[in-house]
Amino acid sequence: MSYDHKSIELKWQERWEAEKVFQVTEDASKPKFYNVCMYPYPSGAIHQGHVRNYTYGDLLTRYKTMQGFNVLSPMGWDSFGLPAENAAIDSGIHPKINTENQISTMSTQIKQLGSMYDWNREFASHQPDFYRWDQWLFLELYERGLAYKAEAPVNWCPKDQTVLANEQVIDGLCERCDTPVVKKNLAQWFFKITDYADRLLDDIDKLEHWPDRVRTMQRNWIGRSEGAAFTINVDGNGSFDVFTTRPDTVFGMTFCVLAPEHPLVESLIAGSETETEAREYIAASQRQSDIERMAEGDKTGVFTGAFATNPANGIKVPIYIAGYVLMGYGTGAIMAVPGQDQRDWEFATKYEIEIIRTVQPPDEWDGEAYLDDGPTINSDFLDGLNQIEAKRRIIDWMDEEGIGEATIQYRLRDWLISRQRYWGSPIPMVNCETCGLAPVPREELPVLLPFIDDYVPEGKSPLAADDDFVNTTCPSCDEPATRETDTMDTFVDSSWYYFRYADPHNGEAIFDPAKPAYWMPIDQYIGGIEHAVLHLLYARFITKVLFDMGLSTVEEPFTRLFTQGMITLDGAKMSKSKGNVVDPVDLFASHGADSLRLFHLFMGPPTDDAAWNPNGVDGTRRFLERVWKLGWGEVAFVDREESDVDREILGTAHRTVRKVTDDIERFHFNTAIPALMILANKLSDYAADEPRQETYDEAIRLMLLLLSPMAPHIAHELWEMRGYDTMLALEPWPTWDEQLVLEETVTMIVQVNGKVRARVEVATGITAAEAEEHALGLEKIRGWIDGHEVRKVIVRQPNLVNIVIG
RNA sequence: GCCGGGAUGGCGGAACGGUAGACGCGGCGGACUCAAAAUCCGCUGGGCGAAAGCUCGUGUGGGUUCGAGUCCCACUCCCGGUACCA
Structure with missing residues (x-):
């Protein structure tokens, strides 16, 4: 009888489903195991990356089940997002129809893999039953002061009249029409994740079953740094604040740098000798993304024509604008100390600016900027102090003078959740001329995403163009008002969806807290390394918010995290756009799901990228x-x-x-x-x-x-x-x-000066003395050591003897 | 640029600081067959050698150690993230 994988696989998939082998409920008599693979974006067909993910997840579901755990393994769909909207613009198929077709195809394919889920708990984030609770959560954050509106720049394509995602901007041009993209400020919604920065940072220490590299990346992303903020006066008029982690080096400040977008720049360059050059530089840098700006090999900048006064010693120094200072971090302005900062050093060298060291490097130092500790020099009352003492002294001095103070700065910025797009969860706010911003009452949720036929953007998002959606009445004064037309970042959905699996059909509440109280935290979370920072940090943040609301019993959602590597082919990530996909469905047919699963398990360490x-x-x-x-x-x-x-x-x-x-x-x-x-x-x-x-x-x-x-x-x-x-x-x-x-014998290797010269079978229980005697007595070994002095014998019985000879 | 990671035969990879290359793919040879496929058996890092064996070899250059793919330092190249892909 031959191995007919097709009939066998179908038979057992049906059996498992019919016998509800993997459907579970809360059961206090068994230890629980909550096992989640990151829910997929329904791209239309599963690819090898999904197969890898679900093979690992299913292996664990089955293994833990056999070990007697009550295992919950759910599946759902991250079904809002940009690709569906792009596909709609390109192909004319409505995102809802397209998305639901793709979910249907993908769930069939996932079932063919034999990967078992509790399908009773399936949901998709584009369904009103789900995104209603996004909106509810938004209102909770709003009322807690954790959601606010502020101006922030977007990428704007003047020709398509639409906002572009970073990935849609290629070398400063719109990917569709090659028009230069400009930055445009819009009032947008933020979640105040920075309020949680310290908790998010401190609790990383508790995540002992997370990969170290992910913990390190999160720590660096939050980027807490202690230093000082102080005010620098401009020669003539005005002043600006700078943040520095090295206030001890202030006497070495030989220039200042402002970000090109810094609000003071306009008044500094107006009428200056370098005005034209400066305006060109600002325009050029506005066309670049932050990444492009930082990635530039050599440091570029333009002198503003203005000078600032070093508050420590009264010396006047030039003020530059340069792309390596970002408006989004700190105050958007720095004091530049080339002696102790490598980027400043490179800039100073290029523009022939004076360099004053304020930390004495060691005698043998032959590098450029010196970042390590040493005695302070050229710094008046700080001279001779080490860096810790010097920092303390200068901060005290700034305090006394009233020009600055000790400050903690985070690299982490608040989470911009606004998207000027159609295919997302509408933000449940109303704008009233009389009352201002008003939240939509909870009983009116969900704010339904209307089914719009014309979703091609024409100057505003499709939602903003839909009068029926936009026009409403104010919840407080009942006068005509307009709806918020931004939708939410899909990371909002993915920051709490795993709570919803515990109580997926609840129509009264986001969930009954008793349900996740049983299942949470997730014992094993599995997904791609590309989510190391953003998704995982946002999920940790929202979990803490839910904890503070009394809805979660845990402050951290994921006990164990496993991040898998990517599948590559011919050195590139497998993707449709590169045309190098190997369709898993073809392999289900030709080789069977079991063979494919085994190959994925076999092909390499799960954490590493794997070549197909x-x-x-x-x-x-x-x-x-x-x-x-x-x-x-x-x-x-x-x-x-x-x-x-x-x-x-x-x-x-x-x-x-x-x-x-x-x-x-x-x-x-x-x-x-x-x-x-x-x-x-x-x-x-x-x-x-x-x-x-x-x-x-x-x-x-x-x-x-x-x-x-x-x-x-x-x-x-x-x-x-x-x-x-x-x-x-x-x-x-x-x-x-x-x-x-137990094994009775083992191969012992005998080395002479670290080189293997013999292998012998010995009893597993051999003593050190026996092993040494045996090794020294071997004829082969005698040939190597006779005539030499045996200086030392290292014995690691029963595996190894190393004879060191002179 | 910054943060994180990686590099071992023709290929994927294995290897508590202790036999480098398990296992698989591919290749070569053989058995079976009219033949082929499938299957089974053997060989398969480079160099030298008839063989026993010797020698070189884990991206590059140094170091620690009786002993380094593994630990430390300095590089090179590749990959992930870089806040609107998810």
């Missing part, structure tokens, strides 16, 4: 054919007593149980598969040479249990064929027998 090998699935398919033959094929058993051969094969099986269990716990799936391959190969040899039925059956039983979370369909089919009448998915995970896994 077109022939790789052939290998795992071949392995499953071998498993099939072992489970189903004819074996000529011999009726005999148990022998060393049987004990050895059982030992291999039990060592495989130990290895696979350890590897799953460590997320080293790529080494668990080879362990199973080795077991299958040994079992093939065993089956060909006078096998004993009891031994064989037991080894196969263990193999199928281990294979069950990885290649579930074939494992279940063979389990049933071999006469077990239980549902394999609900069988207990196997344990290993400590006696059986």
Whole structure:
């Protein structure tokens, strides 16, 4: 009987669903395990990145279920967002219709993978039942002072008359029409995540099961730095504030730099000698994104013609504008101290500005800016102090003089949630001429996103052009008023969706707090490394807000985080736009979901990027054919007593149980598969040479249990064929027998001066003295050491002896 | 630019500071076959050698150590993020 993956996979997918194997409810009698893969954007077809993600997630769902946990593994859709709107503009299909078609296709494909979810809990963020609670949450934040409106720049395409996402701006041009993009200020909504900066920073320490690199990235993103803010007077008129982490170096300030957008710039350049040059520079930098500006190799800038007075010593220094100072960080202005800052050094060198060191570098120093500690010099009353003392002294002095103070600055900015787009959750606010901004009453939620036929932007977003949507009455005075027409960033949806899974159909509240009280926190969260900062930080923030509201029992949503690498082909990320996709659906048909799952588990460390090998699935398919033959094929058993051969094969099986269990716990799936391959190969040899039925059956039983979370369909089919009448998915995970896994002998290597010169089989229990004596007595080794002085012998029994000779 | 990560055979990768290259892909040779496919068996980092074996070898250059792919320092290149892709 051949291995017919199609019928087997369909059969078991239907069985699992019919028998509700993976549908769960709160059950206080069992330990819970909440397992979530980041919900996908419904792009229309699953790709290898999804397969990788869901294979890992499903492996864990099944493994933890077998270990006796009450496992919740839900699935939903991150279905608002830019791509649906772009597709609509290009193809004319309405985002709602397009999105729902794509959800339908993708859920069918996910089911074909054999990845099991509690589909009763499925939702999509574009559904009013869901985004209603986005709006409710917005109102809660608004009332708590955590949502506010402020001016912020957007990318504006003057030809298309629309706002562009950063990724739609290519080299300063609109990706659609190549028109130069300009910055335009709009009043937009923000969430005040900076209020939570310290809590978000401090609690990173609690995330002990997160990858270190993600924790580091989040710490750096929040970017708390302690320093001082002080005022610098402009020679002539006006003043500006600067923030610095190095107030101790203020005597070394030889110039100042303002961001091109700094409000003072206009008055400084007006009428100056460099006015024309400065205006050109400002216009040029406005066409650049922050990234482009910072990425410029050499530091550029323009002298404003104005001078500032160093408050510490009264010396006048030139004021420049330069792109390397960003308006969005600190005060948008810096004191430049080239002696102690490398960027300032490069700028000063380029524009021939004086450099004064205020920290004495070591004698052997041959670098440029010196950033480390040392005695302060050239700094009047700070001379001789170390940096900590100097900082304290200068801040005290600024305090006394009334020009500055100690300040804590964060790199983190408030979260801009406004999008001038159609396909998102409407922000539930109303503008009234009399009453000003008014929140939509909660009982009127959701503010429904209207079904608009003409969503091509023409100067304003489609929502703003829809009079029926815009025109309303003021909730407080009942006079005519207009609705807010911005929609929310889709990161708002993804910052709380995992709470909704606990109570997905609740029509009365965002959720009944008792439900997530059982399931939260998420025990395992799995997704791409590209979400290391934004999504994960926003989710942590909203969880803390929900905690403060009394709706969450936890302050951190994700106990364990696993970030997987990308799938690449020919050195590039697999993507439709690059035309290098390998469609998983084709492989379901040709090789089967089990073979594809195994290949994803096998292809490399889950954290790393993995290169797609077109022939790789052939290998795992071949392995499953071998498993099939072992489970189903004819074996000529011999009726005999148990022998060393049987004990050895059982030992291999039990060592495989130990290895696979350890590897799953460590997320080293790529080494668990080879362990199973080795077991299958040994079992093939065993089956060909006078096998004993009891031994064989037991080894196969263990193999199928281990294979069950990885290649579930074939494992279940063979389990049933071999006469077990239980549902394999609900069988207990196997344990290993400590006696059986012991090995009697081991290969000991003998080195001379660190080079391997002999290998010998020794008893596992060999003592250090025995190992040394044995090694020194070997004929091969004598040839290397005779005539030399043995200086030292390092023994790591039973694995290694290293003989150091003179 | 800044933050984070990575680099090991022809390819994906394995390797508690202790046998570098497990396992798989590909390739070569053989068995089976009229033939092919499938399957099975063997070989497969470079150099030298008839062989035993020796020697070089984990991006580059240094260092620590009895011993370094692994730890430290300095580089190179590639990838992720960089706040409106999600």
